Amino acid sequence: MILSALLTSVGINLGLCFLFFALYSILRKQPGNIKVYSPRLFGERKTQQEDDFNLERLLPSPGWVKRAWQPSEDELLSITGLDAAVFMRMFIFCLRVFTFASIIGIFVLLPINFLGNQLTDGFSNLPTKSLDSFSISNVDDGSNRLWIHFCAAYIFTGVVCYLLYYEYNYISLKRTAYFYSSKPQPHQFTILVRGIPTSSESSLSQVVENFFTEYHPSTYLSHAVVRQTSKIRSLMNDAGKLYRRLGHLKSTNSQQRFKRDGFLGLFGRKVDLVDHYEKKLEDIEDNVRLEQSSLAGEEVPAAFVSFKSRFGAAIALHIQQGINPTEWVTEKAPEPKDVYWPFFSASFIKRWIFKIAVVVAYIALTILFLIPVVLVQGLTHLDQLETWLPFLKGVLSLTFISDLITGYLPSLILLLFLSVVPPIMVVFSSIQGYISHSQIEKSACIKLLWFTVWNIFFANVLSGSALSMVNIFLEPKKIPSLLGEAVPAQASFFIAYVVTSGWTSLSSELFRLIPLLYSFMRSLFAGKDGVDDFEIPSIRYHSEIPRVLFFELLGVTYFFLAPLILPFLLVYYCLGYIIYRNQFLNVYAPKFETGGKFWPIVHDSTIFSLVLMHIIAIGIFGLKKLPLASGLIIPLPVLTLIFNEYCRKRFLPIFKAYPTECLIKKDRGDQNDPTMTEFLEKLPTAYQDPALMPVQYSRSDDGRSSPLLGAAEV
Amino acid sequence: MILSALLTSVGINLGLCFLFFALYSILRKQPGNIKVYSPRLFGERKTQQEDDFNLERLLPSPGWVKRAWQPSEDELLSITGLDAAVFMRMFIFCLRVFTFASIIGIFVLLPINFLGNQLTDGFSNLPTKSLDSFSISNVDDGSNRLWIHFCAAYIFTGVVCYLLYYEYNYISLKRTAYFYSSKPQPHQFTILVRGIPTSSESSLSQVVENFFTEYHPSTYLSHAVVRQTSKIRSLMNDAGKLYRRLGHLKSTNSQQRFKRDGFLGLFGRKVDLVDHYEKKLEDIEDNVRLEQSSLAGEEVPAAFVSFKSRFGAAIALHIQQGINPTEWVTEKAPEPKDVYWPFFSASFIKRWIFKIAVVVAYIALTILFLIPVVLVQGLTHLDQLETWLPFLKGVLSLTFISDLITGYLPSLILLLFLSVVPPIMVVFSSIQGYISHSQIEKSACIKLLWFTVWNIFFANVLSGSALSMVNIFLEPKKIPSLLGEAVPAQASFFIAYVVTSGWTSLSSELFRLIPLLYSFMRSLFAGKDGVDDFEIPSIRYHSEIPRVLFFELLGVTYFFLAPLILPFLLVYYCLGYIIYRNQFLNVYAPKFETGGKFWPIVHDSTIFSLVLMHIIAIGIFGLKKLPLASGLIIPLPVLTLIFNEYCRKRFLPIFKAYPTECLIKKDRGDQNDPTMTEFLEKLPTAYQDPALMPVQYSRSDDGRSSPLLGAAEV
Numbered sequence A, B: 001m002i003l004s005a006l007l008t009s010v011g012i013n014l015g016l017c018f019l020f021f022a023l024y025s026i027l028r029k030q031p032g033n034i035k036v037y038s039p040r041l042f043g044e045r046k047t048q049q050e051d052d053f054n055l056e057r058l059l060p061s062p063g064w065v066k067r068a069w070q071p072s073e074d075e076l077l078s079i080t081g082l083d084a085a086v087f088m089r090m091f092i093f094c095l096r097v098f099t100f101a102s103i104i105g106i107f108v109l110l111p112i113n114f115l116g117n118q119l120t121d122g123f124s125n126l127p128t129k130s131l132d133s134f135s136i137s138n139v140d141d142g143s144n145r146l147w148i149h150f151c152a153a154y155i156f157t158g159v160v161c162y163l164l165y166y167e168y169n170y171i172s173l174k175r176t177a178y179f180y181s182s183k184p185q186p187h188q189f190t191i192l193v194r195g196i197p198t199s200s201e202s203s204l205s206q207v208v209e210n211f212f213t214e215y216h217p218s219t220y221l222s223h224a225v226v227r228q229t230s231k232i233r234s235l236m237n238d239a240g241k242l243y244r245r246l247g248h249l250k251s252t253n254s255q256q257r258f259k260r261d262g263f264l265g266l267f268g269r270k271v272d273l274v275d276h277y278e279k280k281l282e283d284i285e286d287n288v289r290l291e292q293s294s295l296a297g298e299e300v301p302a303a304f305v306s307f308k309s310r311f312g313a314a315i316a317l318h319i320q321q322g323i324n325p326t327e328w329v330t331e332k333a334p335e336p337k338d339v340y341w342p343f344f345s346a347s348f349i350k351r352w353i354f355k356i357a358v359v360v361a362y363i364a365l366t367i368l369f370l371i372p373v374v375l376v377q378g379l380t381h382l383d384q385l386e387t388w389l390p391f392l393k394g395v396l397s398l399t400f401i402s403d404l405i406t407g408y409l410p411s412l413i414l415l416l417f418l419s420v421v422p423p424i425m426v427v428f429s430s431i432q433g434y435i436s437h438s439q440i441e442k443s444a445c446i447k448l449l450w451f452t453v454w455n456i457f458f459a460n461v462l463s464g465s466a467l468s469m470v471n472i473f474l475e476p477k478k479i480p481s482l483l484g485e486a487v488p489a490q491a492s493f494f495i496a497y498v499v500t501s502g503w504t505s506l507s508s509e510l511f512r513l514i515p516l517l518y519s520f521m522r523s524l525f526a527g528k529d530g531v532d533d534f535e536i537p538s539i540r541y542h543s544e545i546p547r548v549l550f551f552e553l554l555g556v557t558y559f560f561l562a563p564l565i566l567p568f569l570l571v572y573y574c575l576g577y578i579i580y581r582n583q584f585l586n587v588y589a590p591k592f593e594t595g596g597k598f599w600p601i602v603h604d605s606t607i608f609s610l611v612l613m614h615i616i617a618i619g620i621f622g623l624k625k626l627p628l629a630s631g632l633i634i635p636l637p638v639l640t641l642i643f644n645e646y647c648r649k650r651f652l653p654i655f656k657a658y659p660t661e662c663l664i665k666k667d668r669g670d671q672n673d674p675t676m677t678e679f680l681e682k683l684p685t686a687y688q689d690p691a692l693m694p695v696q697y698s699r700s701d702d703g704r705s706s707p708l709l710g711a712a713e714v
Helices: A003-027 A031-037 A039-043 A063-069 A073-080 A082-115 A146-181 A204-215 A230-251 A273-298 A310-318 A348-368 A370-380 A382-388 A390-396 A399-407 A409-431 A437-462 A466-474 A476-489 A491-511 A513-525 A541-558 A565-586 A599-623 A627-633 A635-650 A652-656 A660-671 A676-685 A709-713 B003-027 B031-037 B039-043 B063-069 B073-080 B082-115 B146-181 B204-215 B230-251 B273-293 B310-318 B348-368 B370-380 B382-388 B390-396 B399-407 B409-418 B421-431 B437-462 B466-474 B476-489 B491-511 B513-525 B541-558 B565-586 B599-623 B627-633 B635-650 B652-656 B660-671 B676-685 B708-713
Strands: A190-194 A220-227 A258-260 A270-272 A299-307 A329-332 B190-194 B220-227 B258-260 B270-272 B299-307 B329-332
Touching: A003 A031, A003 A063, A003 A399, A003 A491, A031 A039, A031 A513, A039 A565, A063 A565, A073 A082, A073 A565, A082 A146, A082 A541, A082 A565, A082 A599, A146 A599, A146 A627, A146 A635, A146 A652, A146 A660, A190 A310, A204 A220, A204 A299, A204 B660, A220 A676, A230 A273, A270 A273, A299 A310, A310 A329, A310 A660, A348 A370, A348 A409, A348 A437, A348 B635, A370 A409, A370 A437, A399 A409, A409 A437, A409 A491, A409 A541, A437 A476, A437 A491, A437 A541, A437 A599, A476 A491, A476 A599, A491 A513, A491 A541, A491 A565, A541 A565, A541 A599, A599 A627, A599 A635, A599 A652, A627 A635, A635 A652, A635 B348, A660 B204, B003 B031, B003 B063, B003 B399, B003 B491, B031 B039, B031 B513, B039 B565, B063 B565, B073 B082, B073 B565, B082 B146, B082 B541, B082 B565, B082 B599, B146 B599, B146 B627, B146 B635, B146 B652, B146 B660, B190 B310, B204 B220, B204 B299, B220 B676, B230 B273, B270 B273, B299 B310, B310 B329, B310 B660, B348 B370, B348 B421, B348 B437, B370 B409, B370 B437, B399 B409, B409 B437, B409 B491, B421 B437, B421 B541, B437 B476, B437 B491, B437 B541, B437 B599, B476 B491, B476 B599, B491 B513, B491 B541, B491 B565, B541 B565, B541 B599, B599 B627, B599 B635, B599 B652, B627 B635, B635 B652
Parallel strands: none
Antiparallel strands: A190 A299, A190 A329, A220 A299, A258 A270, B190 B299, B190 B329, B220 B299, B258 B270
16 A cells, blocks of 8 residues: 555545534534433433524534543543443553554654665655555665664563553552442342252252351351243243333324224224233233243252352352352352343353353354455455456546555455454353353453454454464464564555544444434434333443454554554544543443453453564564574563563452452441441342343333333343 | 394393392391381381291292282271372273273284284294384275274273263262361361561561451461571581481490590590580580571561361462452461471562473473483484494394393383482472472472473484474474374384383382382491481372373373283283382371372373374374374364363362362361360461471480471471
8 A cells, every 4th residue: 555545544534533523513412312422411310401492503512522531530430430441541551552652663663664775665756655665674684773673672562561560550459449439239249159959859949048058157148049031031022012012002193093803904893902902911911920920940050149248258159169069159140230131051061062162153253254354355455356356447547446445445344344243242152151241241352352353463464265374373483474474564454444444433433323313213203202212322342342452452563563553543542532431421321340350351462462563573573684683582472471470460360359358348347337237138139030020011000110121121 | 123122121021020029028028128118017016026037038928919909998098098099099090991992902903903014024923023013004004994993092082081080080079088087187277378468567477467367357266477497497407417426426336436636536635526416416406496586587478377167267268368469378288297398488479480480490401301312212223323333233233132222221221311300390399389298299290290291202202302392393283193103103112111111110119129228238337226217208109190190191192003002001000009009008108198189180191191192193094094084083182172171170179179068067077076175276386397396406315206307307
């Protein structure tokens, strides 16, 4: 790619971004869009709908930027919870890393690269200059200037590691502080027990009761056995649909309410559809009640067991309970609203086989996905495209079109393909047997991250078929030189990728096109009665975090290869910082609170990026005929991995469970709390499957209290 | 190697074995050797020295075999402890595996191999027939008979996995039963806490006291801070030496007791050496006492913390204590006599760096050790040896000599080299920071096992220089075909290795040559007073287990390649079973009791052997032009690894810690035990560094109660 193509792409995207920002700042002021752009505030009734029209509403204004910027981190934490604060720390961390990287990259490395003569096209005609002349490829083979790159790699690694340590420490302190300041919550007192041994004499509930009164007599409080509710769930789903149709019918005019009950609704006597549906709804509800009461036999060998203190729960959690380690398996209970009810798979073996199946499916998907990636890759090699599709020759000869195609189209297509993947990963993770939404998202996040790294980074860099890519890992010795050759060659693609995919994703995040369209359609067709299915959205960490981290990987690996990427990344992180802050304040409400458990993913991914960078450095110094530098880089990944190992020992345990010190301090603090007795009384009913809650659709007075909806949409 | 060379080797070794056995059965009956051959019984005063001479004493008799055979497993368990019982289970397991393997190997695979024509030398002249004609190399390429080998691999793997599961289950049940039947022991109630945060205001002891009374008020009992005692230890060592010399002087005649105190003991006045030494000893003892009392400042940030119940100790053990995971690090306390006092390295970081250093040193040793191995390897290739050392040509042309050299010498030299390694591994493991002898032995055992596999199996098979061996692992794709080619070629070497190294090691184990010589020298020079330094030996698991497991690896990998190895292995395991039973009953006393924690090593090593066998099978079927079989083997290692993963989940936790169920049952059982109060009173003093115990050498009445000796030899 040449400089002008890059500039075209930057121009288009910058324009688009500003367009979106302007549109956003206008649209958000329209009272009709309040549910799209400030659903959080609307849900919390913190905003009032002003319907009086004024001119200011039609002018773009940057007020939202200021409002997003203003709150301090502690304010943000109290408003949005720790997970969101950690998500924002990721941006701060990346900003710090790439500010430092940009200073070194732009002011030191870029001039050195540009002054090299390896690609020999001199200073003439800057716009048609290949982007490669700004990369390390342009430095002369064996030149001593490469030692500057060598030093840069060492210094950069040191700085990143320092920042990693600092952040890990900072967030682990925040996590502890958050725990200390939290109110008593059911999940702090509860564990999930799986693999309860079945007995022919007594019910599961009795077995659990006996076991815990026997072995935890002083701390055991209560338990709730999980039940098989898939049948009720589907019945309730039907009820929910019917209820919504009823609501719709009632609100429309009475013409549509009547229908003949005969063939195709043409013959027979006229019936009031409302009556008809209400009767049907009642039938279903009776069915649900019947199912709910007859469920004793369908107990799943899993139970939520609550304790009188946090430390009591921790004791049962951390120590193996039964002699057989596959029975009485304990794990932390998620928050009640975070529980993923549909999948409490029965046995230890079954869950375990599912896990293996998911691994296989994941690998298969990852490999099959290479096909579209390879096709997209073709677009950046125009000449290849022309040989494949000769009829395009005429169109492609237009510079603008070819610039557009090489600079913009490939990453857009990739983006479309990629948007299908996150839901698939969530499905995988939920099959795997996680029992909370947060665990599913975390697992999907990790899956998607590696998927992205493999399918975007490696597939583009190595641009081979799936088989040849797998082959690489069977010959690890060749990896450095292979990467050293291939990675710099793809610099221009990834610079364009940052500009198109990165910037576009941010502006679409802000603009929320699909919710906007949806809300527009609703208001057009359904009138104004949509209160019942309004839900505050929550951020999908599993698709956002891998994207942000992938750009970090690009930045780290290309830092000394093609420093030209750094300013674009810096723009990305600056915009991202403001936009996500705005979204957290206005749009998203947390669906769960993991207490910052997403941070270790960020840490690990950064370490991976660093080591990848080192491997590439080994390869490139070898190719550039500087074997000494190539050899001297080797201690760097080793040191980085040792550093990582230290961090795992030093910080990771804090993210897995709270220590005795915290738990007991917190428990003691509660002893003087008068609300504790009330809390403990409510605890036994905290973990109830929504499918087993009483049904109240028909004959409800106003139809607005709909306890079923949450359950039906799980 | 040809058949006659193998038979020579078998003949020599069989003769040697029977010679050793006969000598053993005579020597063990001599009263003077009772401390060599029945030190355990002697130590427990279970045997009386009969000095009356009779003829029966001079005749070899097989009575010891019967006596070793007789005790049932439960009797053996009660006499020798669980570790020894588990060690014997290893033999039973191997016997079962190789009985099955021999039936298939000898009656099915061997005839098929022998009937092949690949190596085309027909039936003529059996003695000069190469051993290769009994191996899979002799089967014709692409022959359908190879499918029988294929089936054998599947069936064998299935049987071994079943046996593995059975044993793991059996031993885990034994382990639980052993725990239930054990008396209250200090280490069940105690944990070791490391990384105690230092405070400028209060002493370490106070910090520990405060922390545990704060967070474990109901279960905390007492603690003992570990102290820096290396100085005292060396002083006590000196005292011990002096004391022994004194004892020696006192027992000899009075002529040697006097010596002039001037130049070279020739001039000056005569002094009583006994007086002189006693004065010196008193000085040292005063010094020791001074050091002991002034030690308050040299506390190490580690402490043994005891609790009132086993469950209380488990709670503190399993839950992270402090907010900083590198502080208040808990681990299980070893038995008091099992503690390895000298090395309580100070900080978390320091231990951690030592660990890395040990890994590096271990890798270096493993690689450097290749040099002698490669030299030994040369001996099996006589032609190569002749080109190197031409003057040997005359000697080597004698068939007997050349048979001896190819069949016997190489493995003997290897054996000598290998005998140096176990102590080095123990040193490595003790530097690594383990705090008990049992952990050090376990770690050394694992180290030695991989060392053996690498340096004997891989080095011999691949017979290349260190560098080319490392290269193999950088090209994993070629591994199967490389192994498939190289492993069968070394069959004859390993058959000879089993016969020489295996059988020899067993008879030398029984014969105890070095203790015998030592005892002989003592009785020759020192008279009969040696009671004070008599110590019952303990088996060195770290050198015995890897040896036994290595033969298992040979058996498993060569099972379908060269089934001729199997009968020799069967003989090895039969002899081993009887000999080690005899040794456990008569010679060894357990130094510690891990409760069968060595078994997981056996399990893992067997799984490794199976997978290695599968990889070789993939290679060999490929080489034998049966690619379909080669491909169809691939699921086998995958299934084996999944099976292993299941076993890890199902059984391994039981070997790491006891579950709540066991702990609480045991604690409740103790509540009615009247001796418990006494036990708990003694508990605070159970973990005291022997170096800090009161010194009582000089002026002790009979000189036989020597509390220092144990400490001085630690």
